[in-house]
Amino acid sequence: MAKVLMKGNEAIGEAAIRAGCLNYFAYPITPQSEVAEYLARRMKEVDGVFLQGESEVAVSYMIFGASAAGARVFTTSSSPGISLMSEGISYIAGAQCPAVFVNIMRGGPGLGGILPSQADYLQATKGGGHGDFRLLVMAPASVQEAVTMVMQAFPLAEKYRNPVMILGDGLIGQMMEPVEFSDDLKTDASDKDSWATNGMDHRGSSQRNLVKSLFLDPEALNQHNLTLKAKYDQMKQEEVRFDTYNIDTDYQVLIVSYGTMSRVCRTAIDNMKKEGVEVGMVRPQTLFPFPEEQVLAAAEKKSCKAVASIEMSMGQMIEDIQRSVQGKRPVHWYGKCGGDVPTPEEVTEFVHTLL
Amino acid sequence: MGKTFTKPKSLSDQITHYCPGCTHGVIHRLVAEVIDELDISGRTVGIAPVGCAVLAYNYFTFDFQEAAHGRAPAMATGIKRVRPDLMVFTYQGDGDLASIGMGEIIHAANRGEKFTTIFVNNAIYGMTGGQMAPTSMPNQRTTTSPFGRDVDDVGMPIKVAELIAALQTPAYIVRQAVLKPKHIVKAKKVIKRAFQYQMEARCFSLVELISTCPTNWGLTPVDAVKWAEDNMLPYYPLGEYKTPEAA
Amino acid sequence: MPYQYSIDEERCKGCALCVTVCPKDVLEIATDVSPKGYFPAYQARPEDCIFCATCCRMCPDVAITITESVENITD
Numbered sequence: 001m002a003k004v005l006m007k008g009n010e011a012i013g014e015a016a017i018r019a020g021c022l023n024y025f026a027y028p029i030t031p032q033s034e035v036a037e038y039l040a041r042r043m044k045e046v047d048g049v050f051l052q053g054e055s056e057v058a059v060s061y062m063i064f065g066a067s068a069a070g071a072r073v074f075t076t077s078s079s080p081g082i083s084l085m086s087e088g089i090s091y092i093a094g095a096q097c098p099a100v101f102v103n104i105m106r107g108g109p110g111l112g113g114i115l116p117s118q119a120d121y122l123q124a125t126k127g128g129g130h131g132d133f134r135l136l137v138m139a140p141a142s143v144q145e146a147v148t149m150v151m152q153a154f155p156l157a158e159k160y161r162n163p164v165m166i167l168g169d170g171l172i173g174q175m176m177e178p179v180e181f182s183d184d185l186k187t188d189a190s191d192k193d194s195w196a197t198n199g200m201d202h203r204g205s206s207q208r209n210l211v212k213s214l215f216l217d218p219e220a221l222n223q224h225n226l227t228l229k230a231k232y233d234q235m236k237q238e239e240v241r242f243d244t245y246n247i248d249t250d251y252q253v254l255i256v257s258y259g260t261m262s263r264v265c266r267t268a269i270d271n272m273k274k275e276g277v278e279v280g281m282v283r284p285q286t287l288f289p290f291p292e293e294q295v296l297a298a299a300e301k302k303s304c305k306a307v308a309s310i311e312m313s314m315g316q317m318i319e320d321i322q323r324s325v326q327g328k329r330p331v332h333w334y335g336k337c338g339g340d341v342p343t344p345e346e347v348t349e350f351v352h353t354l355l
Numbered sequence: 356m357g358k359t360f361t362k363p364k365s366l367s368d369q370i371t372h373y374c375p376g377c378t379h380g381v382i383h384r385l386v387a388e389v390i391d392e393l394d395i396s397g398r399t400v401g402i403a404p405v406g407c408a409v410l411a412y413n414y415f416t417f418d419f420q421e422a423a424h425g426r427a428p429a430m431a432t433g434i435k436r437v438r439p440d441l442m443v444f445t446y447q448g449d450g451d452l453a454s455i456g457m458g459e460i461i462h463a464a465n466r467g468e469k470f471t472t473i474f475v476n477n478a479i480y481g482m483t484g485g486q487m488a489p490t491s492m493p494n495q496r497t498t499t500s501p502f503g504r505d506v507d508d509v510g511m512p513i514k515v516a517e518l519i520a521a522l523q524t525p526a527y528i529v530r531q532a533v534l535k536p537k538h539i540v541k542a543k544k545v546i547k548r549a550f551q552y553q554m555e556a557r558c559f560s561l562v563e564l565i566s567t568c569p570t571n572w573g574l575t576p577v578d579a580v581k582w583a584e585d586n587m588l589p590y591y592p593l594g595e596y597k598t599p600e601a602a
Numbered sequence: 603m604p605y606q607y608s609i610d611e612e613r614c615k616g617c618a619l620c621v622t623v624c625p626k627d628v629l630e631i632a633t634d635v636s637p638k639g640y641f642p643a644y645q646a647r648p649e650d651c652i653f654c655a656t657c658c659r660m661c662p663d664v665a666i667t668i669t670e671s672v673e674n675i676t677d
Contacts, residue, residue, distance in 0.1 A: 023436070023437050025432075025433065025436075049436045049437055051432070051436055051466075053429065053432070053462070054458055054459070054462035055458060057426070057429075057458075057459075058426070058429040058432075058458065058459050058462065059429070060429075061422065061423065061426035061427075061429035061430045061433065061459070062429050062430065062432050062433035062436070063433060064420075064422075064426075064430055064433065065402070065420060065422075065429065065430030065431060065432065065433030065434045066433035066434060066436065066437040067433075068420050068430070068434070069400065069420075069433070069434040069437060069438050069441065070437075070438075071437035071438070073433070073437065087423055088423065088426070091423050095421070197400045197418035197419065197420055197434075198418070198438065198441075199397060199398040199399075199400070199418060199438070199440075199441050200396065200397040200398070200417060200418065201397030201398050202398065208415075208416055208417050208418050208419065209418050210412050210418070210419050210420075210421075211419070211420045211421065212403075212412065212419075212420070212421035213421065214409065214410075214421055
């Protein structure tokens with residue numbers, strides 16, 4: 001299959017279409033507005049649905065309504081917009097509807113900045129809204145991986161009847177890289193007749209469907225939450241994805257890093273290797289469920305003295321790493337916010353302080 | 356009109372949780388009757404609000420979704436865009452539509468989304484215990500306007516039908532009431548017309564219905580009807596504010 | 603009488619709206635409480651009822667039903 005050079009944001013839009021999702025509702029926000037601009041044209045070509053809503057709040061409910069009516073649907077936004085969508089995301093999870101959200105992270109908090117960041121890790125992985133629920137969170141490190149993860153997100157959302165979030169950053173959104181859209185990743189939409197409000201006639205049934213998240217009876221709500229929890233426990237069993245780099249050496253330091261930041265770390269690792277210093281890396285590809293066992297196993301290597309969480313934040317993933325490592329090794333943080341991506345030299349300098 | 360009268364099929368058997376004399380019950384029945392008469396229950400999706408009618412889905416026998424407060428028009432937009440063949444209506448109270456949801460209703464109406472909104476205006480927030488609504492009357496006492504609505508402080512009540520009718524996109528915007536039988540008969544006619552426009556995929560429709568809230572107004576149901584007639588009807592005139600033909 | 607009129611005591615909440623709208627002053631509010639704890643409406647003067655169904659249309663609880671009597675029902 002031919003590779004195409006595409007901007008991350010556009011590739012994400014195209015990936016959804018190739019995944020069989022022809023419904024997109026969104027609101028512009030830097031640095032991901034190009035997704036909407038691309039799909040405003042492209043959805044027309046494939047006879048899909050494109051609508052720019054009046055706000056991210058409204059968009060999150062357009063997503064909810066469309067999903068509850070049985071359609072494959074997705075949206076993209078960036079940090080402040082995702083905050084606005086949090087209520088809707090909670091409702092979607094509570095009502096057990098599938099949907100895909102893409103967060104092209106920018107600096108925060110508040111209006112923050114428009115340059116890349118990884119500062120929404122806690123927001124995404126520790127729920128993403130009020131109440132007891134989790135998002136299945138995937139973090140691509142390249143435009144190609146973003147394409148793959150977007151295409152995988154739809155069947156995953158349907159498998160769990162839960163929202164799935166792709167956590168990218170402004171670099172993933174803006175840079176151009178060669179991508180291919182594999183037909184192997186195309187999936188059919190699941191059968192939703194057992195729960196979706198797609199019309200009794202459509203289902204050939206006289207039983208109506210109700211999509212709601214309200215359970216006033218305490219026992220009913222408890223049961224409902226147990227049902228949801230079972231899904232997240234299943235995600236922890238079945239959906240952990242991660243990658244490693246230079247892990248088969250006697251590394252002295254283990255880096256844990258994801259997304260764009262992990263690519264800078266790769267270069268730093270290569271550079272340090274030339275100096276004779278071995279550093280390994282575990283790159284989580286799912287942030288929830290987090291690769292706890294794999295991080296622990298990698299940290300416990302005899303040669304490994306310390307673990308470093310390298311993130312474009314003030315230290316968010318570090319908490320999951322500390323939890324995984326269970327005190328067996330010291331865990332340190334290096335990061336920078338604002339949008340200046342740390343350089344391989346800065347990473348190297350930091351790792352040296354741990355040796 | 357035949358002399359027999361029975362519960363419409365689209366209304367469930369469940370006894371409602373609404374207060375005695377609450378006109379939600381009347382409106383629910385009218386919507387169900389219209390859906391029965393148009394024979395569209397097999398492809399209708401209702402969207403329940405947050406408010407007294409949060410449990411509206413228990414009283415209808417067709418597909419229903421539950422919206423977050425104010426967001427029903429956005430959910431309706433999502434459904435209509437992906438399944439234009441479904442008949443979709445939102446059912447919203449004053450807080451849901453005219454307060455938190457003001458953005459959503461204006462934009463959905465402005466885009467001309469082809470669903471129907473049933474707007475229940477009873478000049479107060481019922482479910483949460485009687486606070487002031489954007490539609491509460493001047494000097495009306497509520498739990499958050501204990502000295503009466505001070506229009507110098509919080510402005511005049513919002514006339515939703517007029518506001519939405521001022522948008523340029525063709526729509527069917529009408530205000531009726533459900534206070535007395537003569538109103539109820541008219542209300543049913545306009546609800547039916549609204550759904551018929553939707554069946555033609557013609558335009559957005561909003562039916563504002565002047566209603567009562569005996570409990571939070573502190574009046575008997577019979578006195579509440581009188582209060583609404585005396586205080587609300589002069590300010591919220593009944594009638595047709597916009598039709599798609601007159602665009 | 604060709605029509606059967608009934609007020610379901612399980613549904614009636616005693617709001618009295620039907621009483622006020624009846625053009626023939628047929629209805630009143632009972633003095634005995636219903637199983638639901640309300641004082642339901644009832645036909646005090648059923649012989650005056652013209653089956654206009656105005657009370658049915660006013661009732662928020664669909665408590666009032668008018669059906670054709672058994673002998674008039676064909677199926």
